[in-house]
């Protein structure tokens with residue numbers, strides 16, 4: 465971890481550099497001139513060194529200077545200790561900067577050591593990433609104020625508290641980080657997610673209480689909420705609170721799909737800010753209902769089975785890239801991109817996801833079967849069980865074809881062509897129920 469120390473007095477600088485590096489295992493980079501600080505840090509950014517300086521001690525030289533402007537503009541805030549000579553700077557001038565403290569120059573040696581010790585020991589530095597749950601900043605913004613601490617991630621194992629519990633921050637503070645600094649995710653300790661979940665659940669209620677909701681209005685919430693649910697399942701388990709959010713997201717999706725879903729409507733609504741699993745699952749929910757409708761299976765209960773299955777089918781995967789893979793042969797070709805654990809878990813993910821479904825209270829029957837069959841193929845070449853078509857449940861057959869269709873849409877986006885998809889599907893799906901599904905596919909209107 466590198467600290468940049470900007471101080472003109474050589475003797476004090478060398479003393480501090482020695483003390484801080486030995487006491488905190490930091491690499492200290494010294495800089496005598498304040499004027500060089502911004503260009504030094506910008507140089508790191510430009511050299512693609514991904515901002516290796518993670519802490520800064522620098523003089524506070526007024527509001528309008530290059531360093532302050534640079535710090536304001538950084539994507540990842542740089543935790544900084546400022547010192548000053550003479551008059552104390554007014555309290556509001558450091559707003560928007562991640563300031564660890566403001567010291568009088570004479571206090572800099574002891575003061576910095578104290579502030580760094582505080583920061584490094586109490587702020588979750590070197591924490592286990594599994595202890596932190598990522599929440600999309602745009603969702604977090606809807607639940608302010610929160611009593612919990614809010615963290616940002618500095619690197620894989622390093623998190624720093626951005627807002628302390630009870631600290632006064634409002635939606636505009638979060639908006640500044642989201643829109644100006646482009647911090648997409650903030651983190652809550654997994655032990656402190658209950659308050660957020662409760663408040664977010666009420667936000668979903670508000671949407672659900674609307675008489676009507678279009679897919680355009682719901683798409684972003686549906687996808688980002690799904691992404692968050694997936695993270696929560698891995699961090700806190702499929703608890704009653706997480707199930708409640710999942711149930712409401714399903715209700716929101718069903719409401720937005722309506723009674724006559726149109727394939728073309730969803731394509732322009734894929735939310736680019738959501739990860740692949742969330743995009744793919746929401747799209748699959750929609751596409752599955754389009755297809756069921758054409759099979760004259762457009763009942764509420766079928767729609768709800770398909771939507772729940774879509775949201776749950778890949779819930780046990782941890783790496784979104786794995787959801788792009790459709791067969792064990794494909795996995796084998798790409799296995800170098802994944803850890804051994806990820807490769808292993810992929811083989812059984814339909815069954816593991818089905819297990820999560822079984823713990824989901826008050827949902828319709830058979831959803832776990834659809835989920836456990838989602839990578840089976842009619843000719844027995846699928847996994848994990850290699851079932852023949854006559855052992856694959858009829859609604860699972862719809863789901864499997866819809867799964868292919870949603871993959872094709874996501875891969876091709878605007879250039880997706882339904883007619884060529886159908887030509888290929890006719891070759892792949894010639895057996896039993898699958899043949900019927902492909903006939904229904906031909907009835908889908910793509911306009």
Ligand SMILES: [Fe+2]
Nearest residue numbers: 777778838839
């Ligand atoms: Fe899958």
Ligand SMILES: [Fe+2]
Nearest residue numbers: 777778787867
């Ligand atoms: Fe999938």
